[in-house]
Amino acid sequence: MWSFSSVSNRFAALPEAFFSKVAPTPLENTRWVAWNSALAKQLSLPESHQSHPQLMSILSGSDVPKNFVPIAMKYAGHQFGVYNPDLGDGRGLLLCELTDVNGAVWDIHLKGAGMTPYSRSGDGRAVLRSTIREYLCSEAMHGLGIPTTRALGMMVSDTPVYREKAEQGALLIRCAESHIRFGHFEHFFYTQQWDELKLLADKVIDWYWPECRMSAHPYESMFQRVVDTTAKMIAKWQAIGFTHGVMNTDNMSIIGQTFDYGPFAFLDDYDPSYICNHSDYEGRYAFDQQPRIALWNLSALAHSLSTLISKDRLENALSAYEGLLGRYFSSEMRNKLGLLSRQEGDTELFSDLFSLLERQNTDYTNFMRQLAMVDQKGYQPVLDLFVDRSMAGKWLERYIRRCELEVDEKGDVVTNCTRCNRMRQHNPKYILRNYLAQQAIEKAQQGDFSMVNSLAKLLRSPFDEHPKHEKLASLPPDWGKGMEISCSS
Numbered sequence: 001m002w003s004f005s006s007v008s009n010r011f012a013a014l015p016e017a018f019f020s021k022v023a024p025t026p027l028e029n030t031r032w033v034a035w036n037s038a039l040a041k042q043l044s045l046p047e048s049h050q051s052h053p054q055l056m057s058i059l060s061g062s063d064v065p066k067n068f069v070p071i072a073m074k075y076a077g078h079q080f081g082v083y084n085p086d087l088g089d090g091r092g093l094l095l096c097e098l099t100d101v102n103g104a105v106w107d108i109h110l111k112g113a114g115m116t117p118y119s120r121s122g123d124g125r126a127v128l129r130s131t132i133r134e135y136l137c138s139e140a141m142h143g144l145g146i147p148t149t150r151a152l153g154m155m156v157s158d159t160p161v162y163r164e165k166a167e168q169g170a171l172l173i174r175c176a177e178s179h180i181r182f183g184h185f186e187h188f189f190y191t192q193q194w195d196e197l198k199l200l201a202d203k204v205i206d207w208y209w210p211e212c213r214m215s216a217h218p219y220e221s222m223f224q225r226v227v228d229t230t231a232k233m234i235a236k237w238q239a240i241g242f243t244h245g246v247m248n249t250d251n252m253s254i255i256g257q258t259f260d261y262g263p264f265a266f267l268d269d270y271d272p273s274y275i276c277n278h279s280d281y282e283g284r285y286a287f288d289q290q291p292r293i294a295l296w297n298l299s300a301l302a303h304s305l306s307t308l309i310s311k312d313r314l315e316n317a318l319s320a321y322e323g324l325l326g327r328y329f330s331s332e333m334r335n336k337l338g339l340l341s342r343q344e345g346d347t348e349l350f351s352d353l354f355s356l357l358e359r360q361n362t363d364y365t366n367f368m369r370q371l372a373m374v375d376q377k378g379y380q381p382v383l384d385l386f387v388d389r390s391m392a393g394k395w396l397e398r399y400i401r402r403c404e405l406e407v408d409e410k411g412d413v414v415t416n417c418t419r420c421n422r423m424r425q426h427n428p429k430y431i432l433r434n435y436l437a438q439q440a441i442e443k444a445q446q447g448d449f450s451m452v453n454s455l456a457k458l459l460r461s462p463f464d465e466h467p468k469h470e471k472l473a474s475l476p477p478d479w480g481k482g483m484e485i486s487c488s489s
Contacts, residue, residue: 002045004058004065007096008105010207011179012069017188017196019071024061024093025114025124027157027169032056033449034135034154034456039175042100049153059173060155061093061113068096072116076190077183077250078300080284085190087183087250088118091126094179105207107179108152111172125161129441131170132452133485134261136440138174140432140459141258146236147229148258149176154452156444168445176257180204182301183250189304201308208255219308224317227298229256231321234294235328239336240428241267241364243287245277245485249297263485266431268476270357270364276434278484295321335426336368338419343405349398356395360386363475365431372423375416428462429473435480436472 011018037047049055057063064070072089079087092111099105111134112126131154141148152173159169180200188197205212205222215221233256237244244251245263253259265276272288280286285293298321302314309317333350334340357364362385370382379396386392406414432455440451458469466472 002052004067004096007065007067007098007108009069009071009094009096010105010203011073011094011107012071014199014203015196017074017193018184018200019073019094020088020117022070022072022093022114022116024064024070024095024110026060026062027112027125027155027159027171029158030056030060030062030155030171031157032153033156033444034151034453036139036150036152036456038460039150039152042102043098043106043152043175044101045098045152056155059095059108059110059153060171061095061110064095070095070110070113072118073179073184074118074187075181075183075250076187077181077248078186078297079248079250080280081296083186083190084250085187086118086120087187089116090119090122091116091124092174104177106175106177109174109176109179111174112170123161125159125169126172127161127163127167128156128170128444129167130262131172132441132444133264133437134172134174136437136452136455136459137261137264137432138258139456140462141242143460143462144236144240144428144431146240146242146258147233147256149174149253151175176253176259178204178208178253178255178257180254181250181259182252182254182297182304183248184254185301185304186249189307194307197304198308201305204254217309217313219305220313220317223302223305223309223314224320226254226256226301227317227321228324230294230298231324232256232328233258234291235325235332237290238287238329239332241270241287241431243267243274243276243285244290245280245285247285247290247293247297249300252294252297252301265434265483265485267364268433268481269361270354270367271361271482272354272358274482276483276485291325294325332426336423337371337399338414338423339402339406341406343402346402349402352395352398356386356392360388360392362386365428366473366475368427369424369429369473372420372427375420425463429465430458430462430469432459433476433480434483434485435476438480438483 032049035049041047046052070093072093074088076085076087092109093113095108095110097105115124135151135154138148138151152175155171157169160166161169201219209225212218212221243265251260263277274287275283367385383389383392408414440455443451
């Protein structure tokens with residue numbers, strides 16, 4: 001039997017310099033439009049919300065239990081490289097924490113809950129389109145095996161929210177193992193709240209990396225974990241073709257989870273300089289800039305930790321980033337190409353592939369998936385993705401010769417079937433292309449949430465075939481390629 005009787009809120013137990021207590025402002029005629037049954041089961045909540053009306057009243061913020069302590073976190077951050085001290089949860093509230101069936105503690109966060117002291121000129125609301133995008137993409141990233149926040153459910157209301165025009169107000173129930181951002185540390189550093197800064201670092205260690213306490217330098221050990229998990233996350237982004245769009249330090253999770261889904265995108269045609277955020281006029285957060293920006297953000301965090309960790313130790317931890325990123329990315333790409341061993345010339349093979357895909361404007365996801373299907377379809381469907389088949393054929397010849405160097409534990413050459421079976425577990429057939437998200441949004445705005453829910457179900461197992469949904473793996477129409485998305489939400 002489920003209940004909210006055993007909830008906790010560790011962050012709310014910290015001094016009030018960390019947050020403001022804020023009651024949610026309910027929306028009008030709120031109703032469910034999506035519920036993540038699998039995640040609910042993991043959190044010991046009902047797999048179906050329909051027979052439990054109290055879930056709606058509690059998680060919409062209209063009837064907050066006494067043991068909940070809704071808070072808006074205070075943080076700061078560098079936005080497009082410029083420090084902004086006036087940040088915090090401007091439209092979201094941390095309601096409580098739940099412990100899942102595996103013993104992990106999850107924040108239950110209500111996004112779109114109304115104004116807070118950090119709303120600035122905003123209304124504290126979230127609109128339907130941005131809520132759908134975050135609901136779908138956070139679940140898609142989880143399905144892809146990329147560290148991410150999750151989405152427990154989504155609600156819509158009759159409350160109008162004004163952006164460029166009047167839109168429907170919505171609510172997202174976001175779940176995360178941490179809502180602590182790089183910007184939390186920046187806030188305490190730049191306001192010279194040294195005790196609070198140290199306390200926050202202590203809590204990060206206690207809650208997420210208690211093994212760091214065994215180190216002679218626990219804060220340095222903590223920062224090394226942040227560098228490592230960030231490098232691993234970025235490597236996965238680059239390998240799958242994901243562009244975040246707004247890599248401000250206030251959008252960087254301290255535990256290396258993909259955080260805050262705004263103007264994100266998955267690559268269509270392989271374009272390393274692709275910019276998905278139409279407000280990013282200088283391309284700071286372009287796809288190929290993400291590894292560099294992650295290091296910039298880590299450096300900003302390091303500066304904020306300089307009262308706890310010596311300069312030499314911070315620089316030493318930062319210097320490991322590029323090596324970690326390179327190793328993680330190489331591992332991801334080897335899995336995608338079915339190459340487990342390391343051979344001379346592999347770096348050039350990878351580099352030449354990216355150059356080929358860019359020069360030929362080839363769809364990244366489709367190419368990788370077709371390459372993983374050669375045991376069933378042969379190489380012709382791969383060649384058909386290119387305008388210049390001869391150029392593609394030369395690379396494929398090199399790739400085939402390279403595959404012949406892969407041997408199993410008996411010393412036999414790994415077969416196409418064995419290699420491709422493995423590759424299909426690393427090359428998704430389905431991704432959340434922006435045009436699919438847009439189609440789902442347009443239907444939802446007419447009251448039809450069927451595509452939202454079918455996409456969510458599909459994207460939770462993106463490596464499977466799903467024959468009934470074959471068309472959702474098709475190449476995007478011309479109008480749907482390279483879409484730029486607004487930060488407006």
